[in-house]
Amino acid sequence: MVDDHTSDVVIEPLTVEQIASFHAALDAVARERQFLTFLEAPPLEPTIQFISSSLAKGNPHFAARTGNRVVGWCDILRQERESHAHRGWLAIGIVREFRGKGLGRRLIAAVLEQAWKRDFTRVELNVHADNDRAVALYEKVGFVHEGRIRNAFRADGIYRDALSMAIVRE
Numbered sequence: 001m002v003d004d005h006t007s008d009v010v011i012e013p014l015t016v017e018q019i020a021s022f023h024a025a026l027d028a029v030a031r032e033r034q035f036l037t038f039l040e041a042p043p044l045e046p047t048i049q050f051i052s053s054s055l056a057k058g059n060p061h062f063a064a065r066t067g068n069r070v071v072g073w074c075d076i077l078r079q080e081r082e083s084h085a086h087r088g089w090l091a092i093g094i095v096r097e098f099r100g101k102g103l104g105r106r107l108i109a110a111v112l113e114q115a116w117k118r119d120f121t122r123v124e125l126n127v128h129a130d131n132d133r134a135v136a137l138y139e140k141v142g143f144v145h146e147g148r149i150r151n152a153f154r155a156d157g158i159y160r161d162a163l164s165m166a167i168v169r170e
């Protein structure tokens with residue numbers, strides 16, 4: 001029997017103290033080798049530095065947490081150049097056993113709400129064309145299709161196309 005612990009899961013801003021647990025979740029999803037551009041997480045120390053710096057810059061980072069464990073994340077990284085600083089890149093992931101229970105919807109809603117407050121006017125992402133659940137989620141929260149990147153990803157001899165999607169707010 002599989003326990004459904006989703007009612008215990010809280011969606012909250014990621015803290016520096018949670019980065020190691022976030023890193024474990026990122027690594028687990030990356031190692032599935034089909035959803036993320038990472039095939040494993042980068043090493044822990046550079047990840048702590050990178051995410052701490054991103055938090056300090058005010059980028060939106062949210063975690064889905066149960067107890068002390070981060071089981072999902074969603075973040076938006078602002079582009080650096082002044083002429084692109086209205087644009088942010090969205091990433092999201094949930095460890096396998098917590099998927100399909102509405103956490104993705106809750107995470108993305110929280111991160112977008114913060115993005116609009118922080119003056120992003122364009123949020124964009126790439127998603128593998130065969131990732132039906134992710135594409136459905138993005139469409140439901142208002143992302144629009146902008147194009148297709150053919151053979152964007154290759155792992156284990158399998159190529160995947162990626163779809164470019166974005167939300168623009170004037």
Ligand SMILES: CC(C)(COP(=O)(O)OP(=O)(O)OC[C@H]1O[C@@H](n2cnc3c(N)ncnc32)[C@H](O)[C@@H]1OP(=O)(O)O)[C@@H](O)C(=O)NCCC(=O)NCCS
Pocket residue numbers: 029035036092093094095098099100101102103104105106126127128131132133134136137140
């Ligand atoms: C993609 C992901 C973040 C979605 O989060 P989730 O918690 O599993 O999804 P949710 O339960 O919030 O469901 C999202 C919506 O998609 C719908 N959906 C679920 N499975 C679906 C499928 N196979 N096809 C179409 N729609 C689907 C749901 O009905 C839901 O809509 P609703 O809110 O109107 O009911 C999550 O599955 C995940 O982390 N997957 C692996 C990593 C990944 O793909 N990351 C994104 C890379 S771009």
